[in-house]
Amino acid sequence: MNTELTIRQLAALAQETRLQIFRALVVAGFEGLNPGKLIEQLNISKATLSFHLKELKSAELVTARQDGRFLFYSANFSAMNQLVTTLTENCCSQTNQSC
Numbered sequence: 001m002n003t004e005l006t007i008r009q010l011a012a013l014a015q016e017t018r019l020q021i022f023r024a025l026v027v028a029g030f031e032g033l034n035p036g037k038l039i040e041q042l043n044i045s046k047a048t049l050s051f052h053l054k055e056l057k058s059a060e061l062v063t064a065r066q067d068g069r070f071l072f073y074s075a076n077f078s079a080m081n082q083l084v085t086t087l088t089e090n091c092c093s094q095t096n097q098s099c
Contacts, residue, residue, distance in 0.1 A: 005059070005060065006083060006086050006087075008058065008059040008060075009059045009060070009061055009079070009083050010083075011059070012055050012056055012058070012059035012061055013059075013061070015052070015055075017042075017044065017048065017052050018052045018055055018056055020042055021038060021042065021049070021052055021053065021056060021062075022056060022061060022062070022075060024038060024041055024042060025038075025062060025073060025074055025075040026075045026077075026080070028074070028075075029074075030074060030077075031072070031074070032063075032065070032072040032073050032074030032075075033072065033073060033074075034070050034071060034072050034073075035049055035050075035053075035071065035073070038073070053073060060076055060079045061075065061076050061079055061080065061083075062074065062075060062076060063076050
């Protein structure tokens with residue numbers, strides 16, 4: 001478990017606009033979305049989107065790929081799954097019988 005990364009990821013998702021962006025990218029799947037589509041879907045400015053994508057990328061929750069002239073952002077499903085695993089790894093231990 002990388003505690004520093006986990007804290008960065010939770011902090012990134014603890015902001016409403018970033019959570020909306022991340023959820024939109026999760027719904028989009030592996031294909032992801034280009035910035036124009038995210039701006040349209042979420043009704044946010046280009047500068048706002050850019051700022052929040054930078055934070056999500058820094059937390060390793062979002063990846064970007066170039067496809068011709070276009071840039072597409074995708075949720076990093078591997079990082080998301082690792083975060084969930086980290087948060088639940090001790091859920092059903094003998095000392096926690098509430099599971």
